Amino acid sequence: MAVKERQKILFGQILLEKKLVTEDQIKEALDVQKINGKALGDILIDLGHTSNNLIMKMLSDYLGMEIIDYYDVDFKPEVLDKIPSSIAQLYRVIPIAFEGNTITVAQQDPLEIQQIDDLRFLLKYDVKPVLVEKGKIANAIDKYYPGRHESVDGILDKFQRDRTWLQDVDNREIIEIENLKELANEAPIKSFVNIILLQAIIDKASDIHFEAFENEFRVRCRIDGVLHKKIPVPVHFANGIISRIKVMANMNISERRLPQDGRILLTIRGHAVDIRISTLPTSYGESVVMRLLDKDSVSLDMNRLGMTHNDLDTVKRLMHKPNGIILVTGPTGSGKTTTLYACLNHVNVTGMKIITTEDPVEYDIEGIMQIQVKPEIGVTFANCLKSILRQDPDIILVGEIRDLETLEIAVQASLTGHLVLSTLHTNDAPLTITRLINMGVKPYLITASLIAVINQRLVRKICANCKEEYVPDKTTINELNIPDSELQDKSFYIGKGCNNCNHTGYKGRMAILETMIINDKICSHIIKQSSTETLRKAARNNGMLTLLESGLHAVYNGLTTLEEVVRETSVN
Numbered sequence: 001m002a003v004k005e006r007q008k009i010l011f012g013q014i015l016l017e018k019k020l021v022t023e024d025q026i027k028e029a030l031d032v033q034k035i036n037g038k039a040l041g042d043i044l045i046d047l048g049h050t051s052n053n054l055i056m057k058m059l060s061d062y063l064g065m066e067i068i069d070y071y072d073v074d075f076k077p078e079v080l081d082k083i084p085s086s087i088a089q090l091y092r093v094i095p096i097a098f099e100g101n102t103i104t105v106a107q108q109d110p111l112e113i114q115q116i117d118d119l120r121f122l123l124k125y126d127v128k129p130v131l132v133e134k135g136k137i138a139n140a141i142d143k144y145y146p147g148r149h150e151s152v153d154g155i156l157d158k159f160q161r162d163r164t165w166l167q168d169v170d171n172r173e174i175i176e177i178e179n180l181k182e183l184a185n186e187a188p189i190k191s192f193v194n195i196i197l198l199q200a201i202i203d204k205a206s207d208i209h210f211e212a213f214e215n216e217f218r219v220r221c222r223i224d225g226v227l228h229k230k231i232p233v234p235v236h237f238a239n240g241i242i243s244r245i246k247v248m249a250n251m252n253i254s255e256r257r258l259p260q261d262g263r264i265l266l267t268i269r270g271h272a273v274d275i276r277i278s279t280l281p282t283s284y285g286e287s288v289v290m291r292l293l294d295k296d297s298v299s300l301d302m303n304r305l306g307m308t309h310n311d312l313d314t315v316k317r318l319m320h321k322p323n324g325i326i327l328v329t330g331p332t333g334s335g336k337t338t339t340l341y342a343c344l345n346h347v348n349v350t351g352m353k354i355i356t357t358e359d360p361v362e363y364d365i366e367g368i369m370q371i372q373v374k375p376e377i378g379v380t381f382a383n384c385l386k387s388i389l390r391q392d393p394d395i396i397l398v399g400e401i402r403d404l405e406t407l408e409i410a411v412q413a414s415l416t417g418h419l420v421l422s423t424l425h426t427n428d429a430p431l432t433i434t435r436l437i438n439m440g441v442k443p444y445l446i447t448a449s450l451i452a453v454i455n456q457r458l459v460r461k462i463c464a465n466c467k468e469e470y471v472p473d474k475t476t477i478n479e480l481n482i483p484d485s486e487l488q489d490k491s492f493y494i495g496k497g498c499n500n501c502n503h504t505g506y507k508g509r510m511a512i513l514e515t516m517i518i519n520d521k522i523c524s525h526i527i528k529q530s531s532t533e534t535l536r537k538a539a540r541n542n543g544m545l546t547l548l549e550s551g552l553h554a555v556y557n558g559l560t561t562l563e564e565v566v567r568e569t570s571v572n
Contacts, residue, residue, distance in 0.1 A: 011040050011111060015050070018058050025049040041134075052133065059110055060131055068096060068106065070136040075144055079103075085145040087122055090198045091115050094140045096132070101125055106132035108141075122191055189240040192233075193248075200292060201273060203502065206333075207292065210245070212238050212285030223502070224460045224509050225333060242279070242286050249277040257281055264290075276360065293362050300345040300363065305338070306461065306510025308553060314515055315339075315454065319347050324451035325414045327401075329426040335458045335511055336423040337362060340397060343421065344368060347395065356397035357384035373399065385409045389418070398422040404440045411441065414449040428547065429455040429516035430535040433526055447523040455514040457547055459554065459564040460506035463495035467558070470494045476562045480548065493558045510559060512550040512568070517542060 012026045021029075021044060029043040044050045060067050079098045083105070088094060092108035093115070103125045107115060110131055119127045196219060200208050205221040217238040220227045233241070246253045249262030262277040274293040279286050302312060318326055328336045341363055344354055348367050359373035359381070369391075371384050381398055382405040388396055389409075401407050401422045414420045426432045432453045436446055472492045495505025516522070516539045525535050540546070545553070551565035 014058065014062055015044070015055075018062070020054055020058060021049050039134075056131055056133065063110060063129075063131075065110065065129055065131045067131045070132050070140070073132075075140065080144050082125070083119075083123065086195055086198055087119070088141055088145050089202075090194050091119065092137065092141065093119065094132075094137050094144070096130060098125075102128055104128045104130055106130055106137050108134055108137045118191060189237070189244045192237070193241060193244045197273075197275075197290075197292075200290075204508075205292060208290040210238075210241060210288040210290075212282060212287060214284050217241075217285075224504075224506055225458055226460070226504075228502070228504075238285055242288055245277060245288055245290070246279070249275075251277065251279070256286055274362075300338070300342045300365070302342045302346045305335075305342055306508075306559075307513065308550070311511075311513045311515065311550070314517075315343065315513075316346065318452050319343050319419075321419055321451055323414055323417045323419055325410060325420045325422070325449045326452050326454065327422055327424050327432060327450070328454045328456060329424045329429065329432050330456045331425065331427070333458075334456050335509070336456060337399070339454070339456060339511065340421050340423065341365065344395065344397060352394045353392060354395045354397070355388045355391060355393045356399070357381055357388065358397070358399035381406045382409055385413065389413055389416075393418060395419045395421065400424070407436070407439055407441055411445050411449045426455070428536070429453040429514045429544065430532050430539055432516075433535055434532050437529060443526050443529060447518070447526050450518050452518060453516045455516075455547065457512050457551075457568040458509040459512055459551060459560045459568050460504075461508045461510050461559055462493055462561060463498065463501035463505055463507040465500040465507070466496045466498035466505065467493050468496055472562050476566060479566055480552070480562065482552070490556055491558065492555065492562065494561055505561075506564075510554065512547055512554055512565075514544060514547045514550060516544050 012021075012030070015021045016023065016026065025044065025047070026040075029040055029047060029049070032038075032043050032047070033040060038046075041050075041055050045052055045055070056067055059065065073096055075094075079095050082098050082103055083093065083095045091112075093105045095103055095105050097104040103123065105119065105127060107129055109115075110129060116127050116129055119125075196208060200221050203221060203223050205223045206225075207222040209218075209220040209222070209227065211218045211220070212235075215235065217233045217235050218229065219233055220229050222228075243253055245264075246260075246262070248264050248266075251260050251262040259281065260277075260279045262279075264275040264277065266273055266275070276291040276293070278289045278291075280288075302316065305312075307315065328339055330336055344356070345365060348354060348365065353369075354367075355369045355371070357371045357373060361370045361372050364370065371379075371388075373379055373381055373384065381400070381402065385396070385398060385406060386409060396410075396413055396418055398406065398410055398420065399422070401410060401424050410420045410422060424432060424435065426435050430453075432455070433446065433450075436450075437443060469491055470493065477487070495501060495507075497503035497505045501507040518526075519542055521538050521542060522535065525538050530538075547569045548565065551560070551569055554560045555562055555565060
């Protein structure tokens with residue numbers, strides 16, 4: 001077959017053409033694929049319909065590629081260095097040999113023919129593809145490129161040195177709409193976006209921001225809740241990069257005056273990643289934010305959320321209540337949804353029926369019925385909740401309580417024997433009561449339904465690799481109003497910065513909680529509509545730790561820093 005055919009070949013089609021499998025066997029394998037998501041060839045082998053040797057021979061004949069025995073390959077460092085780790089990880093290729101100006105590579109997916117052209121451009125070599133057993137390639141990549149990756153800076157430098165292409169873009173003072181798609185598909189643009197995505201996944205970023213300014217096109221990644229600026233990208237890259245993202249997300253590439261939302265589903269470095277795209281017109285072009293939902297990087301195990309033992313025991317006990325409302329509150333990005341997912345995962349057993357209504361459904365949890373809200377067709381939180389109640393659930397998750405109608409239905413659901421979980425945007429737990437009353441719910445209904453409010457923040461954890469003891473700045477201690485008596489015999493730690501944490505001193509995040517349990521004393525204050533401050537005092541007398549106190553416990557345990565507690569608790 002001519003390798004210059006620029007499209008991914010349908011694997012099942014080839015197998016049928018070669019009469020290696022039947023249509024019924026392909027159909028059976030596709031049904032299995034819908035369940036486990038494995039590659040079609042692997043499923044056919046597992047089902048006993050074909051063998052790996054037959055598939056390799058078929059691909060060799062069909063693509064005109066030589067089959068290489070993995071055990072005969074001598075992986076030399078000088079050959080491995082010909083392909084940067086980021087490219088090897090992104091394209092799932094391993095270099096086999098190098099001679100003259102030709103590099104021989106094995107692809108994990110040899111049917112991705114377009115990759116060979118991408119590699120020729122990126123590497124500036126002639127690229128000869130060969131066939132090696134698929135599983136062996138994955139093992140070799142993990143073995144010879146363990147965690148190593150070239151920075152975006154290096155990739156950008158390569159693009160900058162390619163003066164012919166760069167000059168061509170520099171001359172495009174006005175880019176016509178019909179040229180945007182062509183620009184989006186240029187190899188440097190495609191490769192640059194791919195490398196940005198790869199590095200963001202490796203760095204466990206939650207968001208990538210592409211921001212257009214008068215003399216700068218800025219790329220920033222949010223890592224552990226903090227934006228980090230990457231190398232400034234030349235302004236003339238802006239249109240191509242944004243157009244490329246729109247093409248990937250199936251968005252309207254010609255619409256640059258209105259905000260748009262899109263979605264990209266792809267696999268990067270072996271991870272299934274769901275990417276939500278938002279574009280926004282600004283004075284100097286479009287701003288794009290990519291929210292990365294990497295299912296492999298988020299733990300839905302309650303024991304791994306970083307809660308203290310007391311908080312963990314309290315939340316687990318609440319999740320076994322037969323009915324009532326549990327609200328998790330905090331600002332955007334404080335981990336509310338992840339905490340709720342982990343809670344559902346904890347109680348997700350055969351004897352329970354759990355239904356969620358979300359906007360959007362961020363992570364799929366096996367055994368739980370999840371509903372995507374679509375307001376444009378009338379599928380709102382309130383309407384979903386009404387229908388969910390007719391499905392005989394035990395536990396209901398409402399992604400967010402946004403209006404009185406949704407709140408009232410949630411209250412009624414809790415009063416009729418359901419445990420209802422949801423989120424609300426408030427700054428602390430006691431303030432939530434005031435917010436509910438202001439939304440229009442009668443105080444007696446709040447006392448009858450609400451069982452707990454969990455206010456949450458995320459603080460960055462000190463990097464264990466470069467953690468060291470230090471003496472905190474007096475200004476920070478004064479800002480937190482910590483009495484000297486409390487500081488006696490306390491040790492404080494900080495991360496000095498290392499390669500493991502990108503020289504930030506922090507690696508990962510943990511939750512600090514302010515949990516207000518609704519007891520009789522709190523109920524009496526709710527009925528009387530007492531002030532938020534009165535509610536706060538009553539909750540503290542009931543054993544509630546404030547966010548500040550919860551944060552300080554984490555500091556004293558050597559898990560985070562005083563600076564992080566100051567940043568997240570907004571102490572005045």
